[in-house]
Amino acid sequence: xxxxxxxxxxxxxxKRQRVNxxxxxxxxxxxxVLVEILRRLDGPSLCSAACVCRLWSAVARNDSIWExxxxxxxxxxxxxxxxxxxxxxxxxRCLYFLCIRPVLARVPKIxxxxxxxxxxxSLYCVHYYERLHVGAWIGDAPPSSLMFLRKPVxxx
Amino acid sequence: xxxxxxxxxxxxxxxxxxxxSCEGSSMxxxxxxxxxxxxxxxxxxLLEVLGYKVRSxxxxxxxxxxxxxxxxxxxxxxxxxxxxxxxxxxxSDLSNWVETMxxxxxxxxxxxxxxxxxxxxxxxxxxSAIPGLSAFPxxxxxxxxxxxxxxxxxxxxxxxxxxxxxxxxxxxxxxxxLVHALVACAxxxxxxDLILADALVKSVGTLAASQAGAxxxxxxxxxxxxxxxxxxxxxxxxxxxPSLEEALQMHFYESxxxxxxxxxxxxxxxxxxxxxxxRVHVIDLGxxxxxQWPALMQALAVRPGxxxxxxxxxxxxxxxxxxxxxxxxxxxxxxxxxxxxxEFEFKGxxxxxxxxxxxxxxxxxxxxxxxxxxxVFELHRVLNRTGSIEKLLTTVKAVKPSxxxxxxxxxxxxxxxxxxxxxxxxxxxSSLFDSLEDSYSLPSQDRVMSEVYLGRQIVNVVSAExxxxxERHETLAQWKVRMGSVGFDPVPLGSSAFKQASMLLSVFAxxxxxxVEENDGCLMLGWQTRPLIATSAWKLAESPRE
Numbered sequence: 001x002x003x004x005x006x007x008x009x010x011x012x013x014x015k016r017q018r019v020n021x022x023x024x025x026x027x028x029x030x031x032x033v034l035v036e037i038l039r040r041l042d043g044p045s046l047c048s049a050a051c052v053c054r055l056w057s058a059v060a061r062n063d064s065i066w067e068x069x070x071x072x073x074x075x076x077x078x079x080x081x082x083x084x085x086x087x088x089x090x091x092x093r094c095l096y097f098l099c100i101r102p103v104l105a106r107v108p109k110i111x112x113x114x115x116x117x118x119x120x121x122s123l124y125c126v127h128y129y130e131r132l133h134v135g136a137w138i139g140d141a142p143p144s145s146l147m148f149l150r151k152p153v154x155x156x
Numbered sequence: 157x158x159x160x161x162x163x164x165x166x167x168x169x170x171x172x173x174x175x176x177s178c179e180g181s182s183m184x185x186x187x188x189x190x191x192x193x194x195x196x197x198x199x200x201x202l203l204e205v206l207g208y209k210v211r212s213x214x215x216x217x218x219x220x221x222x223x224x225x226x227x228x229x230x231x232x233x234x235x236x237x238x239x240x241x242x243x244x245x246x247x248s249d250l251s252n253w254v255e256t257m258x259x260x261x262x263x264x265x266x267x268x269x270x271x272x273x274x275x276x277x278x279x280x281x282x283x284s285a286i287p288g289l290s291a292f293p294x295x296x297x298x299x300x301x302x303x304x305x306x307x308x309x310x311x312x313x314x315x316x317x318x319x320x321x322x323x324x325x326x327x328x329x330x331x332x333x334l335v336h337a338l339v340a341c342a343x344x345x346x347x348x349d350l351i352l353a354d355a356l357v358k359s360v361g362t363l364a365a366s367q368a369g370a371x372x373x374x375x376x377x378x379x380x381x382x383x384x385x386x387x388x389x390x391x392x393x394x395x396x397x398p399s400l401e402e403a404l405q406m407h408f409y410e411s412x413x414x415x416x417x418x419x420x421x422x423x424x425x426x427x428x429x430x431x432x433x434x435r436v437h438v439i440d441l442g443x444x445x446x447x448q449w450p451a452l453m454q455a456l457a458v459r460p461g462x463x464x465x466x467x468x469x470x471x472x473x474x475x476x477x478x479x480x481x482x483x484x485x486x487x488x489x490x491x492x493x494x495x496x497x498x499e500f501e502f503k504g505x506x507x508x509x510x511x512x513x514x515x516x517x518x519x520x521x522x523x524x525x526x527x528x529x530x531x532v533f534e535l536h537r538v539l540n541r542t543g544s545i546e547k548l549l550t551t552v553k554a555v556k557p558s559x560x561x562x563x564x565x566x567x568x569x570x571x572x573x574x575x576x577x578x579x580x581x582x583x584x585x586s587s588l589f590d591s592l593e594d595s596y597s598l599p600s601q602d603r604v605m606s607e608v609y610l611g612r613q614i615v616n617v618v619s620a621e622x623x624x625x626x627e628r629h630e631t632l633a634q635w636k637v638r639m640g641s642v643g644f645d646p647v648p649l650g651s652s653a654f655k656q657a658s659m660l661l662s663v664f665a666x667x668x669x670x671x672v673e674e675n676d677g678c679l680m681l682g683w684q685t686r687p688l689i690a691t692s693a694w695k696l697a698e699s700p701r702e
Binding site for chain 1: 409410416420423424446447450451453454455457458460462488491492495496497652655656659660662663
């Protein structure tokens with residue numbers, strides 16, 4: 001995506017010289033701008049963007065991008081204290097993939113407001129809690145209460 | 157609709173000739189002609205109990221005809237479309253009714269059958285396949301829904317002997333037979349006719365084994381309970397360690413939305429009640445694995461104004477092994493609280509029965525903290541001893557909670573009459589197992605364990621008595637009366653809880669079957685039309701009683 005405009009200029013001595021008509025701008029050099037752009041994408045586009053190259057994949061892991069995605073339709077915007085909580089629980093990207101994307105897949109026309117966000121957060125907490133202290137669970141594997149979200153849905 | 161002449165292919169006069177159409181049936185004619193012995197109103201007793209009037213002498217052919225009918229109906233949809241058109245009367249006169257059905261099927265009006273197809277016959281009954289326009293599989297697609305509706309319309313007969321409503325869960329006739337056998341067995345036990353009950357419970361066992369799906373599983377557990385009731389006088393309460401009980405409940409938590417619904421709606425009610433509190437103390441009457449509290453702590457952590465300090469008193473069964481599982485749970489919850497930034501304090505109380513609790517045990521600090529009492533499927537256990545529930549509720553009242561959240565099963569499994577309890581439980585657990593069945597996306601171990609968890613409840617409801625019977629579910633209406641008499645007022649649950657519950661169910665597999673309903677400020681989660689669990693919230697009545 002780097003755009004370099006190279007113009008050819010005829011010089012008086014008939015030697016063509018390369019002249020940069022515009023300053024070169026490579027988005028890859030400006031991660032913050034890239035982040036700002038990616039923040040405005042929707043989920044599938046964001047995932048596609050993360051597949052472009054290694055740099056973009058790394059930039060796409062920036063949690064603020066996913067935070068924006070999670071809260072886009074929520075109004076009023078949740079308080080900043082939520083950010084530290086979600087980061088402690090694993091970050092917005094995991095929240096999106098575990099608890100929000102499956103819901104959107106199942107119920108595409110859902111109105112995403114505060115209650116729906118709260119439910120997703122509750123499920124996220126359950127998920128985190130189950131992974132605490134794995135050895136303490138009865139049986140071998142930790143329980144997987146979010147399995148119902150992950151399995152594919154047979155649409156009849 | 158055909159109205160044919162009254163057919164008497166049976167030499168014995170029937171008491172009530174069928175008024176539906178009954179064309180001559182060559183098939184049944186060939187079989188039964190000349191087999192009848194003259195008989196007068198010698199009705200079979202067992203079937204009479206079920207409400208059918210069948211002569212003992214006719215039993216063999218009625219059985220044959222029923223087999224035919226089952227074969228035809230289970231084979232394809234042609235039968236069902238035909239039967240939809242005709243009116244059949246008086247199914248309790250089983251012999252005529254079956255003949256009417258068969259005659260309908262053997263002389264269908266529809267012309268889109270392949271006349272050259274021949275169905276395999278059941279030679280053991282001496283039936284021979286009749287080529288031509290007979291109701292043999294024509295390869296049409298099955299419409300399970302039409303079948304179900306058809307059988308239900310047939311089943312809604314108005315015979316006064318069948319005053320109980322029969323739940324037809326499966327579209328095949330074995331399902332109906334199974335339910336009838338179960339109910340008959342329960343009736344026999346109610347009448348103390350143990351010999352009959354013994355025979356019936358064995359037949360239930362074989363029928364249930366052949367029945368696939370939810371109905372078969374439910375029937376197996378009910379048969380187990382009935383057998384236990386018949387064969388042992390002193391019922392040994394199945395003692396399994398509390399850890400197994402908790403493990404089973406974890407599987408139940410994972411596999412279906414009932415417990416999640418309970419936790420999330422109760423949490424929302426608590427959140428709304430403690431919006432301004434600086435210190436919150438929750439008493440959980442049944443801590444189990446503490447799955448309810450992480451979500452509440454997270455919600456408290458992000459509330460405007462900052463999180464309150466959170467104190468949890470969890471009550472669990474007495475610890476058997478040296479390991480203190482309650483304390484371990486507390487530690488895990490403390491880890492979570494630290495992650496989300498909530499000040500946390502934990503105390504575990506081990507109590508054999510909830511009625512042993514005294515207000516002093518909770519060490520409440522009424523000046524500084526807001527108290528919440530939470531009970532998920534715990535209160536009904538206390539009903540096994542007289543006076544226990546009143547003592548518990550008095551204790552709860554004494555600690556002066558700001559809000560009490562309560563989740564209970566929505567069923568009356570605590571009636572005095574065994575038969576009523578049995579019927580209620582049959583309906584209830586059929587719906588519950590049905591809902592599990594439809595959750596196709598489950599790993600099988602989860603579902604099996606959930607069924608075991610529910611099966612233990614079934615066996616307890618059916619076979620236990622006295623203090624052993626702990627699954628004494630009562631309906632929300634009954635709890636309302638009880639709570640009101642102790643001095644609690646209902647607190648309506650808000651729309652937030654409703655929206656969260658709706659969203660939870662919409663993403664659950666089989667989500668169309670689940671229903672959330674608001675019932676006078678309480679939320680009920682049900683399967684299809686049957687409410688199964690109810691969440692309610694209570695506070696101390698403000699005005700002094702006169």
